[in-house]
Amino acid sequence: MDYQNRVGSKFGGGGVAGASEANVDRRERLRKLALETIDLAKDPYILRNHLGSLECRLCLTLHTNEGSYLAHTQGKKHQTNLARRAARDLKDTQLSVAPSGAQVQKRMWLKIGRPGYRVTKVRETIDPADAYGAGGQIQGKEGMLVQIHLPQIKEGQVPRKRFMSAWEQRKEPPNKSFQYLIVAAEPYETIAFRIPAREIEDEHDDVTGWNWSHWDPETKQFSFQFMFKQ
Numbered sequence: 259m260d261y262q263n264r265v266g267s268k269f270g271g272g273g274v275a276g277a278s279e280a281n282v283d284r285r286e287r288l289r290k291l292a293l294e295t296i297d298l299a300k301d302p303y304i305l306r307n308h309l310g311s312l313e314c315r316l317c318l319t320l321h322t323n324e325g326s327y328l329a330h331t332q333g334k335k336h337q338t339n340l341a342r343r344a345a346r347d348l349k350d351t352q353l354s355v356a357p358s359g360a361q362v363q364k365r366m367w368l369k370i371g372r373p374g375y376r377v378t379k380v381r382e383t384i385d386p387a388d389a390y391g392a393g394g395q396i397q398g399k400e401g402m403l404v405q406i407h408l409p410q411i412k413e414g415q416v417p418r419k420r421f422m423s424a425w426e427q428r429k430e431p432p433n434k435s436f437q438y439l440i441v442a443a444e445p446y447e448t449i450a451f452r453i454p455a456r457e458i459e460d461e462h463d464d465v466t467g468w469n470w471s472h473w474d475p476e477t478k479q480f481s482f483q484f485m486f487k488q
Contacts, residue, residue, distance in 0.1 A: 289329040296328060316343065373446045374407040380483065382468060401468065401485035402453065408443050409478045416473055417443040417480040421458065422450075443480070456486040 298304055303316040304327060312321040314330060316339050321327040330336055382398035408417060419441045424432040427450070439451040459469050471482035 285329045288332040289325045291332075296331070298324060298328075301331075316340065368445060369447045370410060370445050371447060372449055373443065375441075375449065376405045377451065378403040378405075380485075382485065399459070399468065399485045399488055401459075401483060403483045404439070404441075404451070404481070406441060406443075406449075406480045407478065408446060408480060410445070411478055412444040415444050417441060419471070419482065424455065441480070454486070459485045459487055 303314055305313040305315050307313055312324065312327045313319070314321070314327065314336065317330070317336055319330060319335075321330060380401045380403050382401070406417065411417070419439065422438040422440050424430075424434060424436055424438070427438055429450075435455055436452050437455045439453055440448060441450075442448040468485045469483060473480050
């Protein structure tokens with residue numbers, strides 16, 4: 259393009275470039291600099307589509323060649339989006355990582371083996387005159403009575419129990435037909451009983467008194483009973 263006849267220019271000097279020409283020249287210099295210093299193979303936001311064009315996955319822009327894409331990466335829009343992405347990633351990292359003071363410390367103690375226990379199947383006793391179902395069979399709830407002897411339990415400790423689904427445990431392949439009853443008491447090893455995966459009566463809502471739990475600090479025996487729902 260001939261700029262020599264522009265106002266303020268000397269003959270043969272090419273003329274005074276306008277704003278648009280200056281922008282073109284600036285982008286070309288940035289493109290050449292980027293081609294020399296940037297490795298596109300390490301850019302996580304570049305994507306070559308099936309048409310052979312290049313896409314910026316960060317800014318959602320389309321470019322015909324590598325030079326155009328590199329010029330875009332040096333522009334204000336791409337740099338602003340990079341800053342926003344870095345700020346968002348930093349915020350997500352802070353939210354996902356809990357403070358070190360809030361982390362739960364795993365309790366460690368010297369285990370002395372498994373406690374002695376006895377498990378007995380129990381069935382609800384009801385009046386036969388009021389409880390005959392189909393086929394003339396008495397329909398009563400089934401349950402289990404568990405008694406655990408803990409003579410060397412740690413002073414001040416109370417045994418704890420909970421029910422665990424087959425997918426929570428990591429000792430056996432999960433089986434939907436079973437669930438697990440876990441009992442823990444320091445310094446004994448934690449023991450588990452595999453029981454049928456049936457719904458269990460709520461211990462606090464049972465008005466019949468069939469569900470109960472008792473710890474005797476004198477005899478060091480932990481006893482509890484639970485019933486399955488019909």
